[in-house]
Amino acid sequence: MTKPLVAIVATGGTIAMRIDPATGAPVPALSGADLVAAVPRLSEVAALTVVEFANVPSAYMGPAYWPDLARTVEGLLARPDITGAVILHGTDTLDQTAYFLDLTLTGDKPVVVIGAQRNASDPDGDGGRNLLNAVRQILAPGARDMGVTVTLNHNINAAREVRKTHTNNVETFNSGDAGFLGSVDEDRVVFARKSLRRQTLPIPAALPRVDLVAMVAGCDGAQLRHAVADGAEAVVLAAYGFGNVNDALYDAVVDAVAEGVTIVVASQLSNGRALPVYGFKGGGSTLRAAGAVFADDLSPDKARVLALLALPITRDRDALQAFYDR
Numbered sequence: 001m002t003k004p005l006v007a008i009v010a011t012g013g014t015i016a017m018r019i020d021p022a023t024g025a026p027v028p029a030l031s032g033a034d035l036v037a038a039v040p041r042l043s044e045v046a047a048l049t050v051v052e053f054a055n056v057p058s059a060y061m062g063p064a065y066w067p068d069l070a071r072t073v074e075g076l077l078a079r080p081d082i083t084g085a086v087i088l089h090g091t092d093t094l095d096q097t098a099y100f101l102d103l104t105l106t107g108d109k110p111v112v113v114i115g116a117q118r119n120a121s122d123p124d125g126d127g128g129r130n131l132l133n134a135v136r137q138i139l140a141p142g143a144r145d146m147g148v149t150v151t152l153n154h155n156i157n158a159a160r161e162v163r164k165t166h167t168n169n170v171e172t173f174n175s176g177d178a179g180f181l182g183s184v185d186e187d188r189v190v191f192a193r194k195s196l197r198r199q200t201l202p203i204p205a206a207l208p209r210v211d212l213v214a215m216v217a218g219c220d221g222a223q224l225r226h227a228v229a230d231g232a233e234a235v236v237l238a239a240y241g242f243g244n245v246n247d248a249l250y251d252a253v254v255d256a257v258a259e260g261v262t263i264v265v266a267s268q269l270s271n272g273r274a275l276p277v278y279g280f281k282g283g284g285s286t287l288r289a290a291g292a293v294f295a296d297d298l299s300p301d302k303a304r305v306l307a308l309l310a311l312p313i314t315r316d317r318d319a320l321q322a323f324y325d326r
Contacts, residue, residue, distance in 0.1 A: 004139055006046045006085070006086060006138055007049050008131075010050065011055070011087065012054055013057065014118070016034075019121040035120070038120070046139060067104075067207065089114070104201065105200075147195055152173050177297075197326060201313065202309075204312035208312060211236070213227060214268070224253065228252075234311055236300050249282060250281050250287065253292060254290050257290055267300075273294075294324065
C-alpha cells in the first residue's frame with residue numbers, strides 16, 4: 001500500500017542543533033534529512049520528501065526569509081501527490097513565521113510548524129516527538145482547512161493565536177483565551193475547534209519597513225522619532241494595557257502620523273484586546289483620534305507581521321483597521 005507523501009521543510013532552530021564539543025553550547029548542526037532519519041517511526045506512517053530551505057537560528061528568521069518560504073511551501077502544496085507540509089523552525093520566531101504563512105498560503109492542505117525546546121544532543125529532546133506528531137496530525141481525518149497550526153508537546157494551536165510563553169519548558173506554546181485547536185494523543189488526533197479569524201493576503205513585490213517601539217516608563221518618544229527619521233513606513237507600538245502610552249510618546253505619534261507614517265497600537269499583555277478606551281493624553285482614545293490603528297488581540301510581533309502584508313494594499317486608516325478587526 002502506498003503511503004501518503006508529506007513534505008518536510010527545514011529552516012533550522014534548536015530542533016536542528018547539537019552541542020558543540022569545543023564550546024559546550026548548541027549550534028546549528030543537523031539537516032532536515034538528519035532529523036527525519038532520527039525518527040524511524042516516521043517511515044511507518046508516511047513517505048517523506050525533505051526540502052532544505054535554511055539552517056539558521058530562529059532569531060535570524062524574519063521578513064528577509066518569509067516570502068520565499070511561503071512560496072516554497074505553496075509550491076510543494078500545489079503538487080497533487082503531497083498531503084501536507086511540516087515546517088521545522090526555531091521557537092523564538094516560530095509563531096511569527098507561522099502567522100505569515102497562515103496569512104499568505106492559499107490552499108486547504110494542512111501545514112504544521114514545529115520546533116523543539118531542547119536540542120538534539122539532549123537525552124530528553126522533544127524534536128523527534130514533535131515531528132512525528134506533526135506528520136500524524138497532517139494524516140488525520142479533519143486536518144484540512146485548519147489553517148497553519150503550531151503543534152508542540154501534543155497541543156495544536158492556530159497560527160494567529162499562539163504565543164511562546166516560557167523560555168525552556170516544553171509546554172511553551174499556548175493560545176491564551178482562545179485555547180487549543182486540539183491535541184495529538186497516543187491513539188488519534190482530536191480536533192476540538194477551528195480558528196474563525198483567518199484571512200489571506202497577497203505577498204507584495206517588496207515588503208515595507210515596519211518597526212516596533214515599546215512603551216516603557218518614562219519614555220521620551222525618541223525611539224519612535226528615530227524610526228520615522230530612519231525611514232520606517234509604519235511603526236507598531238507595544239503599549240500598556242488597553243493600548244496606552246505617556247504624553248511624550250503621544251506627541252511623537254502625532255508627529256509621525258503627520259509625516260504619513262502608519263501607527264499600529266498593540267498591547268504588551270498576553271491576553272485581551274488593544275482598545276481605544278482611555279481619554280487622557282496618550283490613552284487609547286486619544287491615540288485613535290490622532291490616527292492610530294488598533295491591533296485587536298494580536299501581539300506586537302504579529303501586529304507587525306500583518307502590517308507587512310496589509311500596508312502595500314492600503315494606507316487608509318479605516319481600511320487597515322478592518323484587517324486587524326477580522
